[in-house]
Amino acid sequence: MTKSQEISTRLKGDVSVIDIRGEVTSQTGKPIEDAYHAVTAAGAKKILMVFASDCYINSGGIAILIGILSQSRKHAQRVRMSGLTAHFQKIFSMVGLTKYAEIHPSEDAALSTF
Amino acid sequence: MKRPPLKSPQRRARETSRSRQALEREVTELKARYEEHLREASRAQQELERRMFHLKTLYDVSREIGFLIDTQAIIDNLLLMIVGTFGVERGLILLRDVRENRVEAIAHRGLEDTAEAALKHAVETGLLARLQVSAGTVVLSEHHGTEPLSSIDLHVWIPFEVSESLHGGIGLGEKMIGEGYSPDDSELLVTLANQASVAIQKARAHEEVVRYADKLAASLRRIEILESMKANLAKFVPKTVKDLIEESPEAPLLEKREADVSVLFADITGYTRMSAKIDLDRMNQVVEVYFGAFLDEILRLGGDVNETSGDGLMVIFRDPDPRRHATSAVMAALGIHRRAQETNATLEGYYEPVTMHIGVNSGIAAVGATKIEGAAGERWTYTASGPTTNIAARLAALSEGGSIVISEETKGRLGEEFEVEDLGPQSLKNVAHPVRAFRCIAAAPGAQSA
Numbered sequence: 110m111t112k113s114q115e116i117s118t119r120l121k122g123d124v125s126v127i128d129i130r131g132e133v134t135s136q137t138g139k140p141i142e143d144a145y146h147a148v149t150a151a152g153a154k155k156i157l158m159v160f161a162s163d164c165y166i167n168s169g170g171i172a173i174l175i176g177i178l179s180q181s182r183k184h185a186q187r188v189r190m191s192g193l194t195a196h197f198q199k200i201f202s203m204v205g206l207t208k209y210a211e212i213h214p215s216e217d218a219a220l221s222t223f
Numbered sequence: 224m225k226r227p228p229l230k231s232p233q234r235r236a237r238e239t240s241r242s243r244q245a246l247e248r249e250v251t252e253l254k255a256r257y258e259e260h261l262r263e264a265s266r267a268q269q270e271l272e273r274r275m276f277h278l279k280t281l282y283d284v285s286r287e288i289g290f291l292i293d294t295q296a297i298i299d300n301l302l303l304m305i306v307g308t309f310g311v312e313r314g315l316i317l318l319r320d321v322r323e324n325r326v327e328a329i330a331h332r333g334l335e336d337t338a339e340a341a342l343k344h345a346v347e348t349g350l351l352a353r354l355q356v357s358a359g360t361v362v363l364s365e366h367h368g369t370e371p372l373s374s375i376d377l378h379v380w381i382p383f384e385v386s387e388s389l390h391g392g393i394g395l396g397e398k399m400i401g402e403g404y405s406p407d408d409s410e411l412l413v414t415l416a417n418q419a420s421v422a423i424q425k426a427r428a429h430e431e432v433v434r435y436a437d438k439l440a441a442s443l444r445r446i447e448i449l450e451s452m453k454a455n456l457a458k459f460v461p462k463t464v465k466d467l468i469e470e471s472p473e474a475p476l477l478e479k480r481e482a483d484v485s486v487l488f489a490d491i492t493g494y495t496r497m498s499a500k501i502d503l504d505r506m507n508q509v510v511e512v513y514f515g516a517f518l519d520e521i522l523r524l525g526g527d528v529n530e531t532s533g534d535g536l537m538v539i540f541r542d543p544d545p546r547r548h549a550t551s552a553v554m555a556a557l558g559i560h561r562r563a564q565e566t567n568a569t570l571e572g573y574y575e576p577v578t579m580h581i582g583v584n585s586g587i588a589a590v591g592a593t594k595i596e597g598a599a600g601e602r603w604t605y606t607a608s609g610p611t612t613n614i615a616a617r618l619a620a621l622s623e624g625g626s627i628v629i630s631e632e633t634k635g636r637l638g639e640e641f642e643v644e645d646l647g648p649q650s651l652k653n654v655a656h657p658v659r660a661f662r663c664i665a666a667a668p669g670a671q672s673a
Contacts, residue, residue: 135287135303168280169287169300171307172332175399179312179333199272204310205399
């Protein structure tokens with residue numbers, strides 16, 4: 110994990126929450142993939158990715174998220190995202206990420222949709 | 224003044240209704256135009272954001288892969304950025320050696336595990352060779368001969384060229400948003416392919432430099448080993464041979480040639496008796512101490528120790544001036560006796576005093592390599608052979624401890640400063656005719672090789 114990134118996981122009811130802070134790029138993507146694999150190995154079927162307001166996501170990072178969403182479909186998992194700025198919400202919509210993961214303005218709002 | 228007739232209430236109502244309808248139409252039209260403008264502005268904003276995102280990708284690509292010096296890392300990173308930029312689940316970057324029809328490097332995301340083997344097969348059988356670099360962005364469904372790519376659900380292919388022998392391609396699946404690839408997308412993809420080409424060229428140049436550096440380091444290591452071997456081997460090799468090899472390393476002139484030389488044989492008197500009295504290690508120490516002292520004298524006078532046996536030395540003296548090498552040989556013989564006496568004094572009480580018996584002869588000898596070849600290998604020795612050498616050895620055997628016996632030939636080349644005693648003609652073993660010998664007693668102070 111790089112200095113400018115923090116990834117942690119927690120359980121909120123039956124939802125596995127992955128908290129993401131800092132950069133999400135091709136260079137820093139592996140810890141996020143590791144976190145996803147860890148919650149999947151623990152049997153998670155509902156996953157919420159919570160992005161901190163300071164998150165910076167580039168195209169390499171988006172590719173990492175696309176890969177995670179592709180795998181989540183194979184594992185029949187439901188994935189939600191929250192905390193994204195308006196800018197990244199637009200980008201995610203533009204590249205089609207929203208087709209496979211709903212985006213919600215807050216963690217609570219996202220949790221209420223599972 | 225005539226007043227206009229009053230409108231009836233019904234007429235006024237009709238007119239008002241018409242005006243209102245016209246107004247409503249106008250409002251509806253304005254509203255529709257306004258909404259159209261809003262949609263247009265939204266589309267423009269969306270397009271602007273898309274272009275900014277693409278620009279940001281170009282910036283990130285140049286920043287992130289510009290510093291990479293490993294081809295595989297470059298294509299791995301570039302593929303991630305392309306996949307994220309265009310929102311695709313399947314992507315591939317492939318580098319192939321077009322001369323050998325071989326996959327040089329491959330990076331893929333979202334493809335089945337079997338895809339890589341299928342692609343390698345397609346490259347080896349030349350199936351991908353049809354996709355020319357000049358083709359730009361190829362929509363695979365519209366292009367014949369691209370089945371290996373379309374069969375793994377790739378939708379477009381952007382060929383690029385790194386060098387004459389190395390071609391590459393970026394393959395992408397359908398976009399997750401379901402739209403096709405626009406001309407703008409195509410333009411961006413070609414730009415990214417060009418960036419990949421430059422980055423890979425740079426990485427390969429670096430890889431080549433590293434390979435050369437590794438080769439150089441290995442060569443230097445080999446040279447170090449060879450130098451070390453040379454230094455160790457040099458201890459066993461006559462100086463003449465070292466000089467000849469250094470002069471012409473690839474084809475040293477080692478063949479035997481006739482040359483005028485002086486040959487000196489020096490043996491330890493009573494070596495067999497001494498070696499029976501003290502153990503082998505101590506005997507070796509004695510020989511090393513004395514012969515080390517003798518070597519200083521020999522080298523100072525230009526002699527070349529040709530061989531050593533347990534108790535003796537054979538030394539060859541060469542010089543263009545025949546008098547000079549004969550004088551040097553005799554001076555060296557006198558020096559050996561002097562150094563033996565000095566060493567005896569130093570080691571008094573520790574070892575028995577050592578005396579040497581020495582013979583010197585001068586004349587023509589066959590100087591060069593004697594080759595002994597067997598089935599298991601060969602052994603070369605560099606020596607001076609022939610009667611001149613045999614007589615020198617016999618003269619040494621003739622001399623007694625502490626004396627020097629020289630031949631008439633050698634004596635004839637010396638100056639007046641040497642004091643000699645005529646021993647008369649001597650019958651020497653394996654020498655057909657008697658040889659007149661002289662005992663060299665001393666040299667006048669200040670005598671030196673001519």
